[in-house]
Amino acid sequence: MAAVMELQELFNGILVQDLSEELSGFFATNLFTFGGKQFSIGSMVEILIQVVIVLVISNLTKQILKQRVFPGFGINVGTRESLSTIVSYVVTIIGFFIVIETTGINLSSLTVFAGAIGIGFGIGLQNITSNFISGITLLFEQPVKVGDYIEVDQMAGIVEEISIRCTTIRTINGVYVIVPNSRFLDNSVVNWSYREPECRLVIPVSVVDESDSLTVMEALLAAPRQEPRVLTSPSPEVYFKGLDVENSMLKFELLVWIERPIEMDSIKSALYFLIESEFRDRDLDTKAAPNDITLNDLPTIVQLFQKTEPQNGSTAPVLQSEKPISGWLLRDLLRKVSYFQHCSDVELRQVIEKGYRRKLSAGEVIARENDPGDSFYLILSGAVEVVVESIDRQVAVRRAGEFIGEMSLLLGTPRSATLRTIEDTILFVVDHSNLQSLLSSHGELADQIAEELSQRQETLKSLGVTVMEATKEETQFDVIRKRIRSIFDL
Structure with a gap:
């Protein structure tokens, strides 16, 4: 039995030795000579393993730099990707040179070959070379x-x-x-993302030439205020682009700023929906009138005559019932304010461009005490109570034609009171940046606000609220007017 096992072990040893010699001979088989170095199958396998190791190290270097190193320096995503890619390419090139050196290839002997390869790349692989560079x-x-x-x-x-x-x-x-x-x-x-992500959208709109341009502008400015993805600063603008004589249409452009360009199509769609709603509320027509009247237009003609049909034999047209104040145009509401009642349409257009209308129900909070002042409000209709919550006391009720919220915005202090509607209210809202432009073009308005503010300072002072103190040489009005002109560079 022992003799049999010895024979088996001897036989296995001979097989392993023969197999090892065959494998050694196989890997030692010469394939070709390159750069003064003979390459066998074994050396090619060794080079292949080294190349794989170089590629793995290069990829790991890229991932470590991109995910762990560069984020710690506050580098943005795009720059991290570019830098890590460049470093990985450098590591790969250095690794390939190291692999070539370890194989014993004489690089100087490859000069002519490399030149020939370069010419081949230049002629036959122009597109690849161009994309590479x-x-x-x-x-x-x-x-x-x-x-x-x-x-x-x-x-x-x-x-x-x-x-x-x-x-x-x-x-x-x-x-x-x-x-x-x-x-x-x-x-x-x-x-769209280069340097600053903000970009401006242009929304072209056309209305029939009988439309009132000021009403169109009001409607176009009201629409973007309802879309949260539209930036409030820079504020929306409306450009009148002229008359389309052929179609008897007035051409306008609404210009708004956004900070997510990828959503521009969605934002445009939302704005068109809002514009259509605002136009419908103001009876603005975007359809050109037909040039020719045909029999198909007979129902429309009948409706037109019905709207102006006299009653009880009177020759006067039938007047529509007066709209509720919530449906009034912004310019009509502004004209109910004493300061704006004598403004021309051009002056009112400049005012409307600086703000927007905001409708609130009774009991809504407009601003909280101690909040930062970011908006100035003009009451167009309704009533607002002014409450100092720190002492739980109502100090005033402001009605149509009065200003509210101006104290913290103009003086740069937190709001001294809470503003809450006590009935359905319509406000004209102007933010800080647009208020500066408004006061620059209406200097008398700044003085009127300063006078009103000086009177309210006295009321707040009597309640123990911190206010601006006047000096012996200047009155409270002078101090506030100077402060307003300083803040807004008037």
């Missing part, structure tokens, strides 16, 4: 970064990845598009 340019100059919202070749989307040959873009429809890097240098690229 473009990719290096994009990574170093960073006109486009990962995370940017861009438009190129009539295609819009977010940059997901910038590689050495191409860039991956995810469109707003969720489709991934591979774009060669040369496209970004050969064509004009719109980068």
Whole structure:
């Protein structure tokens, strides 16, 4: 039995030795000579393993820099991606040179070969070479970064990845598009995220030429105030672009600012819905009148005659019942305020551009005590109570034509009282930046506000609320007027 086991072990040893010799001979088989060095199968396997190790190290370096190192320096996502990609390419190139050196290849003998390869790349691989150089340019100059919202070749989307040959873009429809890097240098690229993310949207609108331009402007300015994605500063603007003679239409443009360009289509849609609603509330027509009257227009003609049909034999047209005050135009409400009642339409247009109308129900809080002052309010209708909550006392009731909320905004102090509606109220709201422009064009309004504010200071002082103290040389009115003119650079 022992003899049998010895024979078996001897046989196994011979097999292993033969197999080892065969494998050694297989890996030692010469394949070719390159750069003064003979390459066998074994040396090629060794080189392949080294190349894999270099690629793994390069990828790990990129991930560590992008996810752990660069975030600690406060670098934005796009710059982190570019820097980590560049470093990974440098590591890869250095690693390849190390692998070549370890194989014993004589690099000087590769000069002619490298030149020939370069000519081949230049002639046969022009597009690849162009994309490669473009990719290096994009990574170093960073006109486009990962995370940017861009438009190129009539295609819009977010940059997901910038590689050495191409860039991956995810469109707003969720489709991934591979774009060669040369496209970004050969064509004009719109980068909505470059430097500042804010951008301006232009909404063209046309109405029939019989429409009142001031009413149209009021409606267009009211719409963006209801869309939270539209920035309040810079404030929306309306441009009158002229008359479309052929179609008998007035052309306007609503200009608004947003900070998320990728949502521009959604915001435009929301604004058009709001504009349509505002136009309907003001009986503004966006449909051009027909040039020719045909039999199909007979129902419309009948309706037009019915609107002006006299009653009881009278020749006067039938007048529509007066609208409730909530449906009045903003210019009509402003004219009920003593200061604006003699303003022309042009002057009222300048005022309406600086603010917006806000409707509130009874019991709504407009501003809280100790809140920062960010808006100035003019009561157009209704009533507002002024309550000092710290002493639980109502100090005043303000009605149509009066100012509220001006003290903290004009003096740069927290609000000294809470403002609450006691009936349905309509306010004209002006924020800090627009108030400066308004007061600059209406200096008398600043003096009127200063006079009203000086009277209210006396009331608050009697209640123990901190107010501005006048000096012996100046009255309370002089101190407040000087402060207002200083704050708003009037």
